Amino acid sequence: MLLEIIHDTHYSYDPNVEIAQHFAHLKPTSLNSQQVLESEVAINPKPAWSEENLDNYGNICTFFSLQNRHSELLISAKSIVQTSNIALVGSKPAETPAWELVREYFRYHSKTKWDPASEFLFSSPFINLRPEFAEFARANFTTGRPILEAAIDLTQRIYGEFHYVSKSTDIGTPAIEALNKREGVCQDFAHILISALRSLGLPAKYISGYILTNPPPGQARLIGGDASHAWVSIYIPSVDENGLLHGGLWCDLDPTNNRWGYGSPGEDYIHLAQGRDYADVSPIRGVIHGGSDHTLDVAVTVRPIER
Template identity: 50%
Template sequence: MLLHLVHETRYAYTPTVESAHHVLHLRPAIHPGQQLLRHQLTITPPPARLQELTDVYGNCRSYFSLHTPHDRLTVVADSIVSTLALSTGPENTLAGLPWEQVREQFRYQAGAAYDSACEFVFASPYVPRDEAFAEFARPSFVSGRPLPEAAQDLMERIHETMTYDSKSTEVGTPALEALQLGKGVCQDFAHIMVACCRAMGVPARYVSGYLLTSPAPGQPRLIGSDASHAWASVYCPVESESAGMALADGQSPGVWLDFDPTNNRAPGEDYVTLATGRDFLDVSPMRGVIRGGSRHVLNVAVTMTPITKLPEAE
């Protein structure tokens, strides 16, 4: 699927902002199911400095600074992405280890080789360790169950138990509070699934991105009507002998399987991945520090449109 994605962020400040420093995660990722064909970042007013770096999780992170007074800031990320549905469901033979075996693989052992996935077993700022997550997860993680099946069941139970309510939580709402409330938004659903997996000793990470929405029958697509989305990804390793692949230091054979508890489905070609991290704090689309501008109005518009061919370059 060929998708044209426009993510527009507009700030209006009162009083004027004297200087600002911002970090962006707005460049779509590149992975086996997703290729970035074109990307353009437009910032108004033009920044004094703009730099792109790769963060510790492999995401493209943009940094820019503004040193002149401004009462408006507009950031537009315009991308064209080609997506492909991958067969990485529970039936995948490379991902069928019992969950207890995966847990044991990621227990601390003196002298064991480093595995980069182990970082996603530990607590993070938005995903704390708490017995409530383990208690919720246990019915899905029954003895001997293959990890993909356990994660699938956990996703379904979160979807059935939680109520989607766009006004129930805020960006900084902890996952535990959302679980106790029994409602939240996609960020909360993803955080809860990540927290439950980690509580069982299984590596899980947070994924930020977009989901293509469909208008009502007979209605045109609305500009700016889409939104950022989030889901969870669970790491499913395999025995090195059966993988038959050469790996870099710090990596083990296996796959990251994506689960969307908000929509109770596996992400497919109608999803676009922006970035992955321990939780939302690692991959927020835009955050920063400003001097001045004690009050602001924020407007975010996302439009993702299927296209049939690559537009001519301007």
Template identity: 50%
Template sequence: MGMSAKPPQRTRGTERSHAPRDAARTLRVTHDTRYRYAARVEAAQHQARLRPLETSSQRVLEFALEIEPAPEEIAMGTDSFGNQRTSFALHQPHEELFVRSRSVVCVSASALTGGKQGEPPPAIGTPVPGRASTWEAVREALAYRAGRPYDPASEFVFASPYAACHPDLAGYAAKSFTAGRALGLAAWELMRRIHADFAYTPNSTDVNTTALDALILRRGVCQDFAHVMIGAMRSLGLAARYVSGYLLTRPPPGQPRLIGADASHAWVEVYDPAWPENGGWLQLDPTNDRAPGNDYVTLSIGRDYADVTPLRGVIRGGGADQELSVGVTVEPLDGG
């Protein structure tokens, strides 16, 4: 049996829109994945994470999944991170697999960060008592102590396959995480430093590149930018998690295009229990040097890319080579 290839990381992208950054907007997402095999596949088992998440700022209005050839077995479920998961089996011989997901999603931006790019917004740049913690206080709160109440965010403090805890990553983060600094402000600066220090270079890395690899290379794609930021924060004892999703595909005329459209994208959530939105999780996108807005659609969350791969599986047959093509289109339905 061979492992089917993971869809490649998408390039940067998002768009700026006519709609206000803090307004709710409705977006339609079409995500196509096609495998062409060098030889006939006799049987296959696949798992898809292609249904966007339901969150406090995102509602899924419609979702449909098309699979060709039609699977003999299909099951829906939820993984340990709350992501919607579809498992399906193909027992008939086939030389091609096509999976299309269609979603209509209503997205609202954060009221405090709402698509902000560049210098931090007031909620982060000028922390208010009760809405921000020092990073040392959060690290202490997440550290294991016998008898201490369990905080689910502590699961995202530990190393994972792509985001190790390592002194080199801690050293890179340390310039931003100075003594007594608010966690959100330090994380915002770390985001900006990664954006400035790392070159966005498609094909310079692959799906197996780790945060430590990317730190050495100082280049990569959105997956790598996210892994570096996650690994750097975890190496200081802080909680950070990986977010996969989509960006609006086409910017309005005259507006710059963000990195990551026409593909799935990746960004980061960092945890401060005092942060008043999203259960304490602050979203940051080091690839585009900004906080996500209503032009981002959240697909899945996890420790790193391994937890959120949109489509993966095991096949019997198929030959040594596979041709993979992936296409994503995100378009506004409300005139934005």
């Protein structure tokens, strides 16, 4: 599927901003599930300095500095991405190792073999490991159950039991509050699922991106009416002929839409960035001098391109 993504961010400041430094995750990277054909970020006013780098998680980061006074800032990111419904092939859910074996594989002990997925086991800015999350997950992670089978079941449970309520939470809402309310948005559901998995001792990471939405029959696709999306990826180790675990694959889980798949939940998803939680992948953050009052408008459009 050939998709065009336009992500416009508009800040208005009062009084003017005197100087600013910004950091953005707005360019996707090519993966097994997608090929980035075009990607650009336009900034107005023009930065005095800008550069791109890859961060520790392989995300493209755009740094830019504004040295002149300005009352507005417009950041427009446009990408064209070829997605595939053939991402990665992994074990069937029922054939994955028992979740307790994976937990023990990642439990620290002397002479532990380092696995990079270990970085996604711990607390992070938006993820707190709490017994409430582990207790919530126990109904799905029963004794000896295959890890992916249990993770998919938990994903489906969040999808069935929780209510998606737009603007019911904000970036500062703790995951435990959303868990207790049983409502939130995709970011909350992703943080809840990650918190539950890590509280059991299982590696899980946060994925930000986009999903193609289909308008109701007879209605035109809205320009700027889409939004960023968030989902989760859980690490599934492989098992050798001796029953020992070793390097495996990441499997994506979307509790908002009840979707899953190795490498991607589907060809209508665009992977933008990954990290421990939202703090590692926020679209734009920075420091400004001035502009004590400001408004923010974000418009996202994801549309298919005819060949």
